[in-house]
Amino acid sequence: MSIDNFMILLPILTMFTGAIVILLASMFFDKKLMIFTISSFYLAVICFAILNMHAYDSVQLFSNTYLYSDFGSLLIVFFAIIGIVCILFSCLYYNLAEKQLLFGDYAAITTTILGSAMILVHSIDIILMFVALETIAICQYVLVSLPRTRFSAESAIKYLLNGAIATAIFAYGIVFLWGATASTNILDIGLFITNANDSSVAILLFSILLITIGIAFKMGLIPFHGWIPDVYFGGPINVIAFLSTASKGTAFIFFAIFAMFIIGDKPGSLAIWWSGWLSLIGILSMFLGNASALQSTNVKKILAFSSIAHAGYFSLGLVTIILGNSNGLSSVFLYMIAYGCANLLVFFVVILNSQSNNNFSLDSFQGLFYRNKILGIFLTIGLLSLTGIPPFAGFIGKFYLFYNVYNPNYWWTWFLVIFAVLNTVIAAGYYFRWIKIAFTQSNKKINKIHYSNSVYALLFFLGLFTIIIGLYPNKIIFYSNQMSDFLRILLS
Amino acid sequence: MVVLTLLIPFLASLMISLSPNSAKYQPKYIALFFSLITFLFSMSFPFIYDFADGAYGGYEKFVWLNELFPFEISIAFGVDGLACLLVILTNLLAISAVLISFNIKDKAYYTWLMILQGSIIGVFVSLNLIQFFIFWELELLPMFMLITFWGTGNREYSAMKFVLYTLVASALILTGIIILGYETQSFDIIQINSMGMLVDSELVSFAFWFLMIGFLIKLPIFPFHTWLPDAHTDAPTAVSVMLAGILLKMGGYGILKIILPTMGFLLNDYGLLLGSLGAFSIIYGAIQTLKQSDLKRVIAFSSISHMGFVLVGIASNSELGILGASLQLITHGLISGLLFLGVGLIYERTNTREISDMSGITNQFPKITLIMMFAGLASLGLPGMIGFIAEIIIFIGSYQSLPFVTVVAISGVLFSAAYMLWSLQRIFFGIEKNKYNSEDINSWPQLVSTLLLMFPIVAFGIYPQPFIAIMEEGLNFLLNAGAIL
Helix, strand or coil: CCHHHHHHHHHHHHHHHHHHHHHHHHHHCCHHHHHHHHHHHHHHHHHHHHHHHHHCCCEEECCCCEEECHHHHHHHHHHHHHHHHHHHHHHHHHHHHCCCHHHHHHHHHHHHHHHHHHHHHHECEHHHHHHHHHHHHHHHHHHHCCCCCHHHHHHHHHHHHHHHHHHHHHHHHHHHHHHHHCCCEHHHHHHHHHCCCHHHHHHHHHHHHHHHHHHHHHHCCCCCCCHHHHHHHHCCHHHHHHHHHHHHHHHHHHHHHHHHHHHCCCCCHHHHHHHHHHHHHHHHHHHHHHHHHHHCCEHHHHHHHHHHHHHHHHHHHHHHHHCCCCCHHHHHHHHHHHHHHHHHHHHHHHHHHHCCCCCCEHHHHCCHHHHCHHHHHHHHHHHHHHHCCCCCHHHHHHHHHHHHHCECCECCHHHHHHHHHHHHHHHHHHHHHHHHHHHCCCCCCCCCCCCCHHHHHHHHHHHHHHHHHHHCCHHHHHHHHHHHHHHHHHHC | CHHHHHHHHHHHHHHHHHCCCCCCCCHHHHHHHHHHHHHHHHHHHHHHCCCHHHCCEEEEEEEEECCCCCCCEEEEEEECHHHHHHHHHHHHHHHHHHHHCCCCCCHHHHHHHHHHHHHHHHHHHECEHHHHHHHHHHCHHHHHHHHHHHCCCCHHHHHHHHHHHHHHHHHHHHHHHHHHHHHHCCCEHHHHHHCCCCCCCHHHHHHHHHHHHHHHHHCCCHHHCCHHHHHHHHCCHHHHHHHHHHHHHHHHHHHHHHHHHHHHHHHHHHHHHHHHHHHHHHHHHHHHHHHCCEHHHHHHHHHHHHHHHHHHHHHHCCHHHHHHHHHHHHHHHHHHHHHHHHHHHHHHHHCCCEHHHHCCHHHCCHHHHHHHHHHHHHHCCCCCCHHHHHHHHHHHHHHHHCHHHHHHHHHHHHHHHHHHHHHHHHHHCCCCCCCCCCCCCCCHHHHHHHHHHHHHHHHHHHCCHHHHHHHHHHCHHHHHHCCCC
């Protein structure tokens, strides 16, 4: 391994070293020292990734299993930021709930997941992909069962059993893919598929179907969503905040890159079938997710169903990639960032609001604005961004996604746009109801609540990010377009 | 100047929300001060800008998104004659709205009111479709908050209904905008308008209908109108004024500014359909008013009826018809604003909006009676007042291409005279039923807020030439695009 290779891998190596150090340190260090250690590791990762972005061009490493690119570095930065925000917030959460012992475990496992996610988005070999995906999945099962209560144990078991089936299906899919194309390298597979004749399409279709199901499970798309409401309801909320943002985002971006390699920019009959399934699943997810969320009165359930609905929007983004739109990857990435920030913002407010009484009903939000103005405002920003109201990031993410979903070569993509746009209206029903409740003054005596400045700083960071991305998303799009251009050159 | 006019209300909302809680800095005075400034700024537009030949005044352009789309997206501001008049109307009504709500002391109320004003100005001065849409959506939140928290009656239901209807409209408009973007490879309104008509295709007629239905929901026209009476009934007075006065005009403005210059030729095919819809809306609204017992609902349905004239004018696709429709946007803004001010004043004193409870209150409130009579007569199109001018121009314009529809629409004038006079008679005259122990208008804010709207109604009713001249110049972009036959 040359020094250059080492430098390229340094962010990821730092993540895994960090995971081990954090786990060991949690036995000896007190809270302040822990925060310092964790922050310095994540800061190092971000610095390394940014340095790499300027120092290296795209290159394939390790017998063509790992593809370094600027876009990958950007993803590393994104994951690291999400990770540090989640961990710092959980630190406060555990402090509030007096379960300090668990904080080290949580931080270490989260770091491992993010490290694996960073490998996953760089991998161009299906074996490496599988290993990274499984590392993430197993860590997630542990994470859900972390508080060792009855509910979380039940959730974790459900998650594990469902996840095992999904993994088996995914593995079955990649075996068929290997069988059909005689290669584990995705670039080779992509080339094979581009030149494939009609006789071999059937088996490819079958393998792609299995892989799609496997990943659709991880993304929580209907009808593979059964675990989401249960896990969200039973799992510890800070873990759910992380799961619904970082690991979902990983699954999406992985699937987007995977699809891009497989299809290239010449969509054939395989692409039409594939996009057909995905559109169907996406439409189902959006519609049923939003409809179920409308009926829920528990915020955890609302967030669970809204995450299913958002997965539906994402899958439309994947459809655009599969149909060969060169801006597809950028739109998925932009939407992921917009969704991630807004979702975390909402989750954090939910955690803060419910930490004292563990009450997650919608009524517990009544008069939130009058109890704590800052929480009320940030909840509103988060929910409006999730709805897709300008000037927040959610709007520009949705607009860019919908604009790209339409593909002049395929007339039926129109229906996807119309359907997606109308679904945002349904979604507005429950988001606005929530906002209204937060602004409704309750008859009871108001107990003003206060939090430390560090909590506000985190919320402020996310809120600011939501607005900045909403107003000026140029740089992000620039990098992700660079990635897709690069891939196109690689494939042709 | 235009950008400044747009920014001041947002600045004001920020200042109000951050102002200290003391008697010295009452939010109403801050709001009044800033709305006066925006009004003065916008009043200067006709004098400092030259709108001849569809030119834009105060044009500013900033590059915004250059990576997202295959083409560059800029933020562009500017007003032409049409937008200029609408911005002035917005600011005039905003002053009235602030004055009429002088007994409300909440900071949040004025904050939302200023944001509402700012976002509406944003709709009219935006020269980019995405930017237009952003302001279009932004107006939703203040309306939702104002109706939910300062409304009366079944306000939460009404606010939600308003939001959902508007969001459906936005969804359709967004889809239409995306198609337009694909067809023209641009989101710049000036650039799109200068391209002339799009080539006819299935996709373009889809876009036409998406945009048209989206704007018709906002206007609102018959099958899509049900949100309006509810929203009006439960909204506070100031919000009713803004809603009837300007929010409805956004729909008409969208049709004029976005649909006609690009897809106006489709009016050859669908003009009769849309015109009939407009005429039906006129009659339907008028008949509905006769059935209502709630005063605010009467005026809400009369708004639906009057907005039907706008659609008839536009659907005729003739120069005069469209001119009349755009004039009607302004005149109805002034008149319905005044009507709702009157209703608010009555409600404040009698605490009821039931017409049957009022009967014969003219003895107690002579000044309010005068205002309402004035507004009612203007609303039914009495010559010498501004409403008459707009309606007569619409009828002259639309008679050529849509004779039958025009005849039906003219009968709507008869109806409007009937319901307006009948309602006024039942409210103010007749046997005195209840004695209310409150006085007639006695504070300056209430008097000024009504006088502000009464003055232009008479002034331009008698001498409409400057007003029509600006509007004619403002509609030149349609002639340039070849939209008007």
